[in-house]
Amino acid sequence: MKEGPDISHVAALIGDPARANMLMALMNGKALTASELAAEAGVTAQTASGHLAKLQQGDLVQVRKQGRHKYFALANADVAAALEGLMGLAAGQLRTRTGPKDAAMREARVCYNHLAGRRGVQMFASLLARDYLRENGEAIAMTTAGAGFAGDFGIDLDALHAARAPLCRSCLDWSERRTHLAGSLGRALLTRMEDLGWLRHDPKSRAILFSDTGLVAFDAAFPTEKGTR
């Protein structure tokens, strides 16, 4: 028995304990790095790398490269549904456990050169909600209203456009596990807020520390749905 151009291939992918643990860890919809998945599966990084390559080739996971990290997530809802079905047969138990350590880092930190963490996600969501930015798949475009907002905020868009770097890019947040704003605009927003005295860098870590008045101003500038009222 050799040829199995069917269901068996994908089932065999799930059938390995290490890979199954990885997939189960991804079942909450969050993205995890290769190292995290290796720990989750209880194997070394080399072994995990091989497993993840197979999962990717089998279209069970999608990958997003982020600097020197690789974030893996389930490929689509169908994969989750298939796993659910198998879980029903196994009457298995879920395993959770996720995420980082430092509270300040989760709240706000610098990601390369832009704002990340809970505040970074908040800022990006606020810009999207007010239609200053629009997401089209991977691409992010600024609206004319967004350009006005950025100008009012004290950002020189012409200078940004002159540079060759892309204006807006989405970036996967490793603590929130949602996307936040990167690109030259993300960088400009962070430096502008630093100039305004809203925040400063923690010299001992990547954490970003808001001043009291800065935090109020930030919430006013980037309101969330709850905070808008």
Next chain:
Amino acid sequence: MKEGPDISHVAALIGDPARANMLMALMNGKALTASELAAEAGVTAQTASGHLAKLQQGDLVQVRKQGRHKYFALANADVAAALEGLMGLAAGQLRTRTGPKDAAMREARVCYNHLAGRRGVQMFASLLARDYLRENGEAIAMTTAGAGFAGDFGIDLDALHAARAPLCRSCLDWSERRTHLAGSLGRALLTRMEDLGWLRHDPKSRAILFSDTGLVAFDAAFPTEKGTR
């Protein structure tokens, strides 16, 4: 990575090509013998036996022993649902192909000592539809109306009750892949119809040959939903 008390075990069962082929062959809901499944999977009987034992132990299939045959079917609808989910991921193709050879045998034949084949299934279904028999899981009980019908048909129920053998048993039909009536009642019905001259045994095979008048009488005695009018 060793311990995988989860989803991976059942997935590994499906992950073997031979076993996957067997499961796919069972996806139409019909029951198949070990030999048929071996052929379906492209392995020898010994190998298939091992695979089927594992599938049974993993609660993916249920088994029913029928004389020297063993009929396997999917354990429940959950299994089928899980397989469906995996098929969705594999975009796989179904494979069908089933069943016996001789047309006369499929139409009607003797199964041990009772009527089997299309006519046997018809008879059983007719008795159930008119509430002469009632199915309770594995058990089959005769109703009082059924007792009256049997008496009118010329069957001595007292004699059957006197014998130690069970009155009614269901028997899985290998060509129709549905259950038909076995037990002492099934035996009595067949011999009674032979006495009435409705049918006779083919001396060269297990086939049962109806006479023209016998077939008309049989259809009248055991009408199907379509034939009732």
Next chain:
DNA sequence: TTCATACTTCGACCGTAGCCGAAGCATTCA
């Protein structure tokens, strides 16, 4: 630049599981 981190590739080891031939039961049929 130099160092540290995250991931990948290479090579070798090893265990497990699939496979079949042969023999062994169990059931049916003559």
Next chain:
DNA sequence: TGAATGCTTCGGCTACGGTCGAAGTATGAA
């Protein structure tokens, strides 16, 4: 009773795939 059929157990072979150490590449940090 003996012969045929259907399935299982046993034993041994083979190979595929998971595993890790060590070295290699890429990215970010100092």
